[in-house]
Amino acid sequence: MADQAFVTLATNDSYARGAMVLGKSLRNHNTSKKLVVLIGPQVSEPCKSLLKSIYDEVRVVDVLDSGDTAHLSMMKRPDLGVTFTKLHCWTLTQYSKCVFMDADTLVLSNIDELFDREELSAAPDPGWPDCFNSGVFVFCPSMETHGKLLQYCTEHGSFDGGDQGVLNGFFSDWATADISKHLPFIYNLSSIAIYTYLPAFKQYGGSAKVVHFLGKTKPWSYKYDPKTKRVTGSVQEADTHSTFLLDWWNLYSTAVVPMMHEEYGDQPFHSG
Amino acid sequence: MADQAFVTLATNDSYARGAMVLGKSLRNHNTSKKLVVLIGPQVSEPCKSLLKSIYDEVRVVDVLDSGDTAHLSMMKRPDLGVTFTKLHCWTLTQYSKCVFMDADTLVLSNIDELFDREELSAAPDPGWPDCFNSGVFVFCPSMETHGKLLQYCTEHGSFDGGDQGVLNGFFSDWATADISKHLPFIYNLSSIAIYTYLPAFKQYGGSAKVVHFLGKTKPWSYKYDPKTKRVTGSVQEADTHSTFLLDWWNLYSTAVVPMMHEEYGDQPFHSG
Ligand SMILES: O=c1ccn([C@@H]2O[C@H](COP(=O)(O)OP(=O)(O)O)[C@@H](O)[C@H]2O)c(=O)[nH]1
Ligand SMILES: O=c1ccn([C@@H]2O[C@H](COP(=O)(O)OP(=O)(O)O)[C@@H](O)[C@H]2O)c(=O)[nH]1
Ligand SMILES: [Mn+2]
Numbered sequence: 001m002a003d004q005a006f007v008t009l010a011t012n013d014s015y016a017r018g019a020m021v022l023g024k025s026l027r028n029h030n031t032s033k034k035l036v037v038l039i040g041p042q043v044s045e046p047c048k049s050l051l052k053s054i055y056d057e058v059r060v061v062d063v064l065d066s067g068d069t070a071h072l073s074m075m076k077r078p079d080l081g082v083t084f085t086k087l088h089c090w091t092l093t094q095y096s097k098c099v100f101m102d103a104d105t106l107v108l109s110n111i112d113e114l115f116d117r118e119e120l121s122a123a124p125d126p127g128w129p130d131c132f133n134s135g136v137f138v139f140c141p142s143m144e145t146h147g148k149l150l151q152y153c154t155e156h157g158s159f160d161g162g163d164q165g166v167l168n169g170f171f172s173d174w175a176t177a178d179i180s181k182h183l184p185f186i187y188n189l190s191s192i193a194i195y196t197y198l199p200a201f202k203q204y205g206g207s208a209k210v211v212h213f214l215g216k217t218k219p220w221s222y223k224y225d226p227k228t229k230r231v232t233g234s235v236q237e238a239d240t241h242s243t244f245l246l247d248w249w250n251l252y253s254t255a256v257v258p259m260m261h262e263e264y265g266d267q268p269f270h271s272g
Numbered sequence: 273m274a275d276q277a278f279v280t281l282a283t284n285d286s287y288a289r290g291a292m293v294l295g296k297s298l299r300n301h302n303t304s305k306k307l308v309v310l311i312g313p314q315v316s317e318p319c320k321s322l323l324k325s326i327y328d329e330v331r332v333v334d335v336l337d338s339g340d341t342a343h344l345s346m347m348k349r350p351d352l353g354v355t356f357t358k359l360h361c362w363t364l365t366q367y368s369k370c371v372f373m374d375a376d377t378l379v380l381s382n383i384d385e386l387f388d389r390e391e392l393s394a395a396p397d398p399g400w401p402d403c404f405n406s407g408v409f410v411f412c413p414s415m416e417t418h419g420k421l422l423q424y425c426t427e428h429g430s431f432d433g434g435d436q437g438v439l440n441g442f443f444s445d446w447a448t449a450d451i452s453k454h455l456p457f458i459y460n461l462s463s464i465a466i467y468t469y470l471p472a473f474k475q476y477g478g479s480a481k482v483v484h485f486l487g488k489t490k491p492w493s494y495k496y497d498p499k500t501k502r503v504t505g506s507v508q509e510a511d512t513h514s515t516f517l518l519d520w521w522n523l524y525s526t527a528v529v530p531m532m533h534e535e536y537g538d539q540p541f542h543s544g
């Protein structure tokens with residue numbers, strides 16, 4: 001459907017690499033939806049151009065330039081920069097419904113059925129499970145909602161300093177109101193859950209549809225040897241989500257890297 | 273109400289200490305419900321007698337003696353010993369509704385409102401939040417359900433080797449069917465959640481009604497100095513849930529220890 005889209009965000013070239021892999025994974029699983037990436041002004045030209053060949057729409061967002069409300073809110077809460085940028089997705093009003101996905105997520109099968117859900121649908125956060133994780137959520141673009149979100153953000157801030165705190169504060173009845181707004185955890189399987197409750201992962205992890213590399217170490221923080229198809233770096237962490245990490249790197253090296261080489265030679269990425 | 277009860281389980285003297293503190297915490301917050309503890313045959317006489325002064329009913333359960341179905345099931349799955357014992361709570365048919373609470377939980381305010389919920393209501397498990405945590409749950413005793421649970425247990429086993437795996441397998445639509453069966457996380461606040469998502473704990477932890485000391489190190493694994501009112505032992509872990517741990521020890525030393533001394537002198541606990 002032309003008025004439904006997957007949306008992600010990348011404010012720099014590192015997260016842009018994540019967005020490329022995410023976009024490729026959605027395409028590989030034959031999504032029928034549009035793909036939109038919001039990028040920050042620092043994303044380099046080569047990256048931007050590559051994103052354009054994967055996504056239907058690449059939109060440069062700069063909260064400080066995006067209108068009075070956002071500008072004023074931002075001035076009062078300069079600490080919430082990336083958060084304000086993520087909230088920008090509500091302004092995509094040419095779409096009636098969207099699914100936001102963090103740039104550090106990877107799709108493992110077609111997930112177009114998420115568009116049957118209503119705003120705000122999301123999966124529980126492991127750690128504090130009455131909060132939803134804001135790495136994957138269904139929403140309906142609306143300037144009105146966007147304005148209210150910015151206002152909420154300015155007045156209450158974010159209890160965790162990021163978008164997840166703001167969104168959980170704003171959509172505060174998620175835990176108690178409507179079970180259909182609880183996406184199954186397999187649509188946002190945080191790599192952290194693998195080791196905190198391994199037997200559950202072994203029981204249910206095989207059905208995973210989206211894996212989310214949340215936390216400090218992102219897939220692109222590791223090094224990968226395309227010849228041996230192995231990931232190196234902080235071995236301990238790599239071990240815990242090794243197959244998903246290999247999936248990410250496999251897609252990156254087979255689908256993204258060749259596109260880069262074709263268009264820009266060996267070292268297209270500068271910022272990071 | 274006389275036909276509603278809080279139920280816990282202690283198969284040895286260590287967990288019996290937990291059950292004493294739990295029972296005292298329920299009494300201190302003026303529950304109007306009956307208190308029942310299921311104990312294993314190894315629990316020592318002094319402990320049993322102390323439990324009798326706190327609980328309305330102390331029932332010795334020995335799965336191997338409790339009837340043909342259980343006996344047969346048990347023979348096929350000897351690994352699931354404590355699990356079978358916990359399932360025994362469904363046989364308390366003189367009560368129409370019960371709330372099971374692990375012996376390593378502590379009640380921080382009156383929670384009688386839990387009896388407004390239906391079977392099977394429970395809070396999400398941090399780690400794999402589409403599973404419920406089986407440390408606190410609302411259920412309706414029924415010999416029929418008990419029989420089905422034992423049968424399920426024998427046929428499918430437990431994906432995590434314990435009661436939580438069995439109960440989540442049996443009540444498998446918990447994550448998707450009915451939001452009213454999702455107890456707020458503050459009714460089963462796992463101490464593990466405090467450090468995995470500290471900002472959420474700071475935001476919502478003040479409303480905690482039940483804390484659950486899940487994991488290997490239990491409150492009674494530490495040492496406590498009643499004079500300085502401080503806990504010693506593995507300091508790192510102690511730090512992470514220090515105030516709740518102090519609450520537990522404070523109740524234990526002021527309400528349970530004096531009862532022990534009164535009745536049995538200095539060293540009443542032998543097994544454990
Ligand atoms: O410097 C940043 C930080 C975050 N993001 C975007 O915001 C999302 C949320 O941040 P992150 O995934 O790092 O948080 P986590 O999931 O680890 O909590 C990312 O996936 C990106 O889409 C970004 O573009 N630039
Ligand atoms: O040896 C044991 C182990 C467990 N239990 C009971 O089973 C519950 C669940 O076990 P535990 O709390 O140790 O598991 P966790 O919550 O740490 O997963 C305990 O609280 C007790 O009520 C018991 O009586 N004896
Ligand atoms: Mn993320």
Ligand SMILES: [Mn+2]
Nearest residue numbers: 374376407486
């Ligand atoms: Mn427990």
